[in-house]
Amino acid sequence: MNSTRQTSSLAITSLVSGILGWTLLPFLGTLVAIVTGHMARKEIRNSGGRLDGDGLAIGGLILGWLATALWVAGVLVVFLFLGGMAWLATLN
Structure with a gap:
């Protein structure tokens, strides 16, 4: 009986895409990683039990969701900043 476990290709794809989401493909890599x-x-x-790679998949998910959270926070900061500037402009 063969007891070797194969690593899930989806898990590898998730981790690689998560890394690419932080470097070369910010939006697409993040989406594919998640x-x-x-x-x-x-x-x-x-x-x-035939497939392994849960840690790789979790790593890809963490990278993907963290990048998403930072994108959302960045957009919120920009809108709040611009909204604050517009509000200040109306005071004069």
């Missing part, structure tokens, strides 16, 4: 990370975790759970 989607493939969730798909990989489901695939690993349903594999009955």
Whole structure:
């Protein structure tokens, strides 16, 4: 009986995309990391122990969701700053 476990290709894709989301492909890499990370975790759970790579999938998910949170925070800061500037302009 062969007991070697194969690493999920979706988990690898998630981690690589998460890294690319922080470097070369900010939006697309982040989106792919999140989607493939969730798909990989489901695939690993349903594999009955044949697939490995949950840590890689979690790493991709963390990178993806953290990048998303920073994008949202950045957009909020820009809108709040511009809204504050517009408000100050109306005071004069």
